[in-house]
Amino acid sequence: MVRHLRITFSCLFMTLGLFLPGRISAAPQSYSVTPLPVFELHSGFWINLHHALYYEARQRKAFLSRDANTTKSAPPTAKSVLAGKGLTDTEQKAWDDAVAYYMLNYADKDLLFTTELIQLKDQLGDFEDCDELSGHKRKFCDAGLPANLTQVLEAAAPVYRAHLWAEHDQANRRWILQVAPLVREEGVGLSERLADIYQTRWPHGKIRVDVVAYANWAGAYTTVDPLRVTISSLDTRNQGPQALEVLFHEGSHGIAEAVQRAIIRECRQRDKPIPRDLWHALVFYTTGEVIRTVLTSPSANSPASRGDNGTGPASxxxxxxxxxxxxxxxxxxxxxxxxxxxQPYLDGKATFDDAIARMVSSL
Structure with a gap:
C-alpha cells in the first residue's frame, strides 16, 4: 500500500510539473525521470531533431520514388512534419536544406544496422544538455561531428525548437509519465525474471531509453555497445500498458545472446539451416508471456498497472x-x-537446453 501511494504522489507531482503554464514554451534541452529501476528515460532535443529529419527524409524520398514510377508531372512534395506551422521563407529553406542533407546521406541507411547512424544517435544523446554541437560557445559542447553535419543540425535547430520541439517534448514526457509508474512498480521483478529465463544477469547499470517522436519503422529499436533503446512516443503500438512490454522487449535484446548461441549450436549439431528469426520470435513470445502474467495478476487493476490513461483492466x-x-x-x-x-520451460517443467533442443529438432 505504501509503495502504491508513493507511485501515485510521484506521478501526480510530475504531471503537475508537466502542465504548469508556460512549461512547454520554455522546454529545456532534455528531460528525464529519475530515479527509476532498470531504465533511465530521456527526452533529448538533438536526438529528437535527428530522428525527425531522418523520418522526413525517408518520407520524401519514398514519395519521390513512387511518383517517378507513376507520373512525369511536376515534382511533388511530401507532407512535411512542419506543414502548417507558419515557417518563414528563411526557416523553410533551413529545414529543407537539412532534410535534403539527410536524404543524400542517411535516408537509404538503416538506423539499426548502420554503424554511422548508431554512433551519431549515441553522440547526440550524450550532448542532450547542450544548446549547440560546435562548441563555439562552450567547449564541452563540441560533439566532434563532421563540420557539415554540425552546420546542418545547428541551422535546423532553431526552426525545430520554435515550431515542433515543444509538441514533441510534451508527447515524450506524457509517454514517460505513463510508463514510469509501471517501471517503478514492476521493473526490478521483471528484469530478474527475464534474466533468469535467459540464464544471465540484467545489465548492472540502467538501460538508457531515448524517447523520441519518430523512431524507425518498427516504432522502437535497440543498439548495443553501449546498450540503448530508442522508442517512439507517438507510435500507436507503444501506448498504454503495452509500453511496458515494448520497453522490456527492447531491453531483452541485450541479454538474449544465450538463446541465439544455443539455437546456432543445436542447428550445427543437427546439420540444419539456422532459422533467421527464431530467436527474435522467442524474445517476443517470452516478453509477452512474462508481461501478460504480471498485468493479469490480482494487482493488475491498480492505477499503475492500468497505465497513465487508465485503460484496463489488464485482464x-x-x-x-x-x-x-x-x-x-x-x-x-x-x-x-x-x-x-x-512454454513448458517458462512454466518450470523443462530445462533451457531441452527446450532449445526440442525446438530445433522439430524445425
Whole structure:
C-alpha cells in the first residue's frame, strides 16, 4: 500500500510539473525521470531533431520514388512534419536544406544496422544538455561531428525548437509519465525474471531509453555497445500498458545472446539451416508471456498497472506479437514450436537446453 501511494504522489507531482503554464514554451534541452529501476528515460532535443529529419527524409524520398514510377508531372512534395506551422521563407529553406542533407546521406541507411547512424544517435544523446554541437560557445559542447553535419543540425535547430520541439517534448514526457509508474512498480521483478529465463544477469547499470517522436519503422529499436533503446512516443503500438512490454522487449535484446548461441549450436549439431528469426520470435513470445502474467495478476487493476490513461483492466492484455499479427506474417510455425516446447520451460517443467533442443529438432 505504501509503495502504491508513493507511485501515485510521484506521478501526480510530475504531471503537475508537466502542465504548469508556460512549461512547454520554455522546454529545456532534455528531460528525464529519475530515479527509476532498470531504465533511465530521456527526452533529448538533438536526438529528437535527428530522428525527425531522418523520418522526413525517408518520407520524401519514398514519395519521390513512387511518383517517378507513376507520373512525369511536376515534382511533388511530401507532407512535411512542419506543414502548417507558419515557417518563414528563411526557416523553410533551413529545414529543407537539412532534410535534403539527410536524404543524400542517411535516408537509404538503416538506423539499426548502420554503424554511422548508431554512433551519431549515441553522440547526440550524450550532448542532450547542450544548446549547440560546435562548441563555439562552450567547449564541452563540441560533439566532434563532421563540420557539415554540425552546420546542418545547428541551422535546423532553431526552426525545430520554435515550431515542433515543444509538441514533441510534451508527447515524450506524457509517454514517460505513463510508463514510469509501471517501471517503478514492476521493473526490478521483471528484469530478474527475464534474466533468469535467459540464464544471465540484467545489465548492472540502467538501460538508457531515448524517447523520441519518430523512431524507425518498427516504432522502437535497440543498439548495443553501449546498450540503448530508442522508442517512439507517438507510435500507436507503444501506448498504454503495452509500453511496458515494448520497453522490456527492447531491453531483452541485450541479454538474449544465450538463446541465439544455443539455437546456432543445436542447428550445427543437427546439420540444419539456422532459422533467421527464431530467436527474435522467442524474445517476443517470452516478453509477452512474462508481461501478460504480471498485468493479469490480482494487482493488475491498480492505477499503475492500468497505465497513465487508465485503460484496463489488464485482464484483456494481448501480447505485442499477437496484437500486431507477427505470427501471421511468417512466424506461425515458430509460434507452434514456442507453445509446445518453450512454454513448458517458462512454466518450470523443462530445462533451457531441452527446450532449445526440442525446438530445433522439430524445425
Amino acid at each position: 484483456s492484455y494481448s501480447a505485442y506479437a499477437v496484437r500486431e499479427g507477427l505470427y501471421q506474417r511468417g512466424w506461425k510455425n515458430y509460434l507452434e514450436l514456442l507453445q509446445q516446447f518453450w
